[in-house]
Amino acid sequence: MPPRSEVRRRPRVRLRLSVAGLAASAVLAALVHPAQATGTPPAPDRGLQKQLDDLVRTAGGPPGAIALLRQGDRTSVYRAGVADTRTGRPPRTTDHMRIASVAKAFSGAVALRLVDRQKLDLDDTIGELLPSLPAAWHQVTLRQLLNHTSGLPDFSTAPAFLAILQEDPRHHFDSRRLLDFVADQDLLFPPGSTYAYSNSDNIAVALMAEAVTGQPYERLLAQLVYRPLGLRQTSLPQGYRLPRPYLHGYDVTPPAPPEDISEVIGASGVWASGGIVSTPKDLNAFVRAWAGGRGFLSEGTRSEQRTFIPGAASEPAGPGVNAGGLAIFRYTTRCGTVYGHTGNFPGYTQLAVGTADGRRSLTFSINTQTSKSVKPELLAKVRAVQEDFVCALLRN
Known part of the structure; x- marks a missing residue:
């Protein structure tokens, strides 16, 4: 049982809870994530640093x-404020953190690599691979799950699911039964007719991957993503603990001091839709491959991945104009286009993007939550700063 002081702190977290925002290998690793340069890193951009400094000074920020920028084999790291308000230490590229819905890109990576191995097909249906799920869902395809046009109701908004979290944020869910919370519901719309971001989609994607391989999703992540890309500090936990060291996540509600909520909520209730823990360094390596790294996906599968739905925004929206593909989003900024995913979870907001050739990548992490429903004004400021970092990434 948690200490009483922690229990007293939980109500504010519960009221703000938003789960909806809620990895030949040696050759492949060399292709999709080259070794870091040993020479002198590029000089920092003072304008970017000032924007990051201003962001952490923002009331409620x-x-x-x-932020970690990689341009070819050169890396620039910008940091501001603290990873831990108790010790005052700064954020580090090796700090563990909850990557929230960027985890959906990982489930997409598992699925599309299985497509390349002819274990899965984008036109495979729930009825064919997961016949125990409601008959009303059986015509939904893997493609529709990956681009959020399935119509599956979102389990993370189901009253019964939220009631359990309200009672015990650290409750251990059976991650493979999360769709049971909405199994009595019909589809929200005919499959393929409308875009609607849903955490249920990526749970079904992971279950499909398990069905065709006979292996746990966690093992598939290791085999198909972590090991080929050399991601040594990335995992999908079930509990609420974070590996040390970690970037502490906070609820920031002035005039109260920031409240550490890093380990208030368990990961089993988001699983393949948002439960992965990684580091800025690992996440940056992943998004290079996911956005365009050579050898990670075949040309044909990459083309399918980049079939975009105009106006389909990630959650939260990323910089510029958003469009949605297969577990990837296109962000068209004033300086050019990048591809990746965003995420938000109590205590964290994430952006991970890369260029179409996989040569440039950016991860941008802050340790409080913001979304269209949680501090929208802060989100607008974050998106503006992110766009300036994208411009720096794309600059010759």
């Missing part, structure tokens, strides 16, 4: 922020 994050206690800390870290």
Whole structure:
């Protein structure tokens, strides 16, 4: 049982809870994530640093922020504020953090690599692979799950699911039964007719991957993503603990001091839709491959991945104009286009993007939550800063 002081702190977290925002390998690793340069890193951009400093000074803003830019084999790291308000230490590229809905890109990576191996097909249906799910859902395809046009109701908004979290944020769910919370519901619309972001989609994607391989999703992540890309500090936990060291996540509600909520909520209730823990360094390596790294996906599968729905925004929206593909989003900014995913979870907001050739990548992490429903004004400021970092990424 948690200490009483922690229990007293939980009500504010529960009221703000938003789960909806809620990895030949040696050759492949060399292709999709080249070794870091050993020479002198590029000089920092003072304008970017000032924007990050201003962001952490914003009322209600994050206690800390870290952005990692890779341009070819050169890396620039910008950080502001603190990773831990108790010790005052700055954020580091090796700090563990909840990557929230960027985890959906990982489930997409598992699925599309299985497509390349002819274990899955984008036109495979729930009825064919997961016949125990409601008959009303059986015509939904893997493609529709990956681009959020399935119509599956979102389990993370189901009253019964939220009631359990309200009672015990650390409740251990059976991650493979999360769709049971909406199994009595019909589809929200005919499959393929409308875009609607849903956490249920990526749970079904992971279950499909398990069905055709006979292996747990966690093992598939290791085999198909972590090991080929050399991601040594990325995992999908079930509990509420974070590996040390970690970027602490906070609820920031002035005039109260920031409240550490890093380990208030368990990961089993988001699983393949948002439960992955990674580091800025690992996440940056992943998004290079996911956005365009050579050898990670075949040309044909990459083309399918980049079939975009105009106006389909990630949650939260990323910089510029958003469009949605297969577990990837296109962000068209004033300086050019990048591809990736965003995420938000109590205590964290994430952006991970890369260029179409996989040569440039950016991860941008702050340690408080913001979304269209949680601090929308802060989100607008974050998106503006993110766009300036994208411009720096794309600059020759």
